[in-house]
Amino acid sequence: MRRSLIRTALFLALAGIPAATLTSTALAQKEGEQMRVLPQAELDVVKVLLAQERAWNEGNMEGFTASYKNSPDTLFIGSTVTRGFEGMVATYRRNYPDRATMGRLTFSDLEPHLLDDHFATLTGHFALERDKKHGGNAGGVFSLVLEKTPGGWKIILDHTTS
Known part of the structure; x- marks a missing residue:
């Protein structure tokens, strides 16, 4: 799941959409861990x-x-x-x-x-x-x-x- 979310974040970044616009749930590492956006x-x-x-x-x-x-x-x-x-x-x-x-x-x-x-x-x-x-x-x-x-x-x- 994390891999596909990183790919989504990369797509948005390549499209010129700042990573900060992603929700805080976009890049979860493991279930139950705090989620974060990659700068x-x-x-x-x-x-x-x-x-x-x-x-x-x-x-x-x-x-x-x-x-x-x-x-x-x-x-x-x-x-x-x-x-x-x-x-x-x-x-x-x-x-x-x-x-x-x-x-x-x-x-x-x-x-x-x-x-x-x-x-x-x-x-x-x-x-x-x-x-x-x-x-x-x-x-x-x-x-x-x-x-x-x-x-x-x-x-x-x-x-x-x-």
């Missing part, structure tokens, strides 16, 4: 993941990895630690060599938090649906640190567990 800056952080999801599901690895900062300092932490953008891209290409292996990716329970004007965190869940012969379904949680760059918000640290 535009947090919506901008969430858009990074929505763009990743869209690119992945189109089989566009280049579009997916464009959400990461192209820097030798970018870190990806999974079963191992990968340092640098180029190494991370190589790992993704090795682990997901074709569209069938990529499957269908969905993100949920996205929680953005601005640390200041230049850095933010984003946590959530991912689900990867694919047939058994291409690796089967997978899922887990992630935490990201993003930096606001001249090119927009970019992931500088990705810690993903399955």
Whole structure:
């Protein structure tokens, strides 16, 4: 539910309707928790993941990895630690060599938090649906640190567990 509500908020934001016009019930995390509206800056952080999801599901690895900062300092932490953008891209290409292996990716329970004007965190869940012969379904949680760059918000640290 939260994911569809975030998409609604993003649609309104892209349409030029301020997030503040949404009701306070628009972005509930879990039943019984206080609901809140995401400020535009947090919506901008969430858009990074929505763009990743869209690119992945189109089989566009280049579009997916464009959400990461192209820097030798970018870190990806999974079963191992990968340092640098180029190494991370190589790992993704090795682990997901074709569209069938990529499957269908969905993100949920996205929680953005601005640390200041230049850095933010984003946590959530991912689900990867694919047939058994291409690796089967997978899922887990992630935490990201993003930096606001001249090119927009970019992931500088990705810690993903399955």
